[in-house]
Amino acid sequence: MRHWVRGMVMVGLVLGGLAQTTDAQDLKAKLAAVKQAAAANQQELRTYTWLEKTELSLKGEVKATKVDSCRYGPDGKVVRTPVVTPPPAEKKRGLRGRVVAKKTGEMKEELQATAALIHEYVPPAPDRIQVVMNAGTASVGQAGPERLAFTFPGYAKQGDALKITFDKAITALQQIDVTTWLDKPEDVVTLHVTMQALPGGPRFPGTVLLTIASSQLQVKITKSNYQKLAM
Template identity: 30%
Template sequence: MKKLSLMLLLLFMCGIAKNYAQADVKANVAQIKKNLTDSKVSLKNYEWIETTTIFLKGEQKSLQQKQCYYAVDGTLIKVETGVSTQTKQKGGIRGKIIEKKKEQMSDYAKLTVSKIKTYLPPDPQKIQRIYENGKTNIQILKPNTKFKLSFPDYNEPGDILSISIDKSKQKIISAEVSTSIDDPNKKVQFDITYSDLPDGTQYAAKTVLDAPEKNLKIVIENSGFKNAAGK
């Protein structure tokens, strides 16, 4: 009888824990979607500078800056500022070999940057679909305060978008993505740090991708926010 009572109690406690977990997932997904939606609208009132820096074997190879703003129709416009650097290569046969490798790496880097931007900003509708399909996982980082939610197959099979949120402050803290670039069997990860503007608008301040097998590192930073002209 005692064993039966204990089992019933354990089942009851498990049921409560499961309900709390489901409630946490639902509440945090709702908060993430709200932040992403509100910030996307607010960002249309700003212009800023996007700086993309590429490192190869720890050495900076290029830096490019673009001025970003939203057009009247809501399209995000990016215009090169003219601030860009690129390392010069040696001449001769060795220089040609280096130049060939540089072109190959440049193509890979462009592909990587394009891939990163398919996750930025995360799409609230995709997040909702994954949640509705019961695939969202939650990890407690700090009880009742900080949580990390994972959204598998966000863009393609096998990838994962994870978003960390501070529930007490109702703010997104960071995000990370595990995906592939040119080979589904070779995963790369990039980490996104979020910051706030004075009006509470959240944005991806810094994105860092490391591709160890390619000795490649890409850093994308958004800074210099100011009210867009005429807004």
């Protein structure tokens, strides 16, 4: 009887080990598919131009807006050309004028800083995904009946997390969610990206929403008018 029990325990351990190995291999395969799909989608987006509207709001009120025409340069970085620039505000004299000028300058700096932070995560970089994969900290979970969510902690900086949601077949990127920080780790920044599909083409980040709850600041980027570059 003891030998039988011992044998069953050994079988259980072997099967458990096989299950863990299978799970690990399955996760590795899924992560590799995510990296490949993200890279292929990004490569195709480089053959388009588009318009990008950026709005910075404070306590629900829009404080700064800009519209750029965008395309990828030879180095793979986005080249932005201003299309719409808001008219200069009426100059105010004296102390009040200096205060307004200071606040306007701070808003522009805030807009540039938050935009730079967004570009660290959107679009996801395959090489950074690979670093997290190599660290063994990436994970996958269900995000609905037909969706899978892949989480990459420590993607761009310590304490952050990038979550990419794909369809079940890992062919279409659905959304991107990020928890990160701007200047200090305690100032939490959240980022939510809704992906849209071009007819017969790649998927693009239609709406990007960055929120800093502690300062009631929000940056919204809307991308539109995608046009195929003439080859």
